[in-house]
Amino acid sequence: MIVLAWILVILLFIIGMLGTIYPVLPGVLAIYGAFFVYGFMVGFEEFGIWFWSIQTLILLILIIADYTVGAISVKKVGGSRASVIGMTIGLLIGPFVIPAVGLILGPFLGAVLGELTQNQSLNHALKVGLGSLIGLFSSVVMKIVLQLIMILIFFIWIIF
Known part of the structure; x- marks a missing residue:
């Protein structure tokens, strides 16, 4: 049972890290879920209020920042709400439409198209x-x- 638990935990950690590149994967939620898998299969004894407080704080920071960092960057260069929406749509569908480079081209093209729908110049749209x-x-990176x-x-808490 312990071996299976560790396999599942490591698998969830890998899925979580891949989620930073492919937004359709659960990302940080997979990592957070790994803690529960370990707890249910091995035991929650190692975890305490400080572990859960720290991990939950990081989880909340990641969730909030994930949705705001891109929008802030677009707004900072003069982008409209349409470009933020376009960027988000491009981020979600880009990797599927253009598998090799869709993660990069999707948000870029989405933001550009969003600005162009607002009758902005091509130079401004490219800047956004x-x-x-x-x-x-x-x-x-964050x-x-x-x-x-x-x-x-997690590993520090388990080992020490």
Whole structure:
């Protein structure tokens, strides 16, 4: 049972980390879920209020930041609500429509098209598209770092 628990935990950690690149995967929720899998299959004894408080705080930061970093970046370069919506749609469908580069092209094209629907110039739309990419890359780096911290805290808590 312990071996199965560790296999599931590691699998959920991998899915969680892949979720930073493919937004259709659960990302941080998979990592958080791994803690419950471990608890139910091995035991919750190692975890206490501090473990859950720290992990839940990181989870909330990631969820809130995931939805705001891209929008803030687009707004910072003068993007409209339409470009934020376009960026989000592009982020979700880009990897499926253009598998190799859709994660990058999807948000960019979505933001550009969103601005163009608002009768903005092509130069302005391209600037907003670039802002969406900066937001995307910032968000991915932040998610990778914070999710690795969550995993590290888990192992520290289990070992010590």
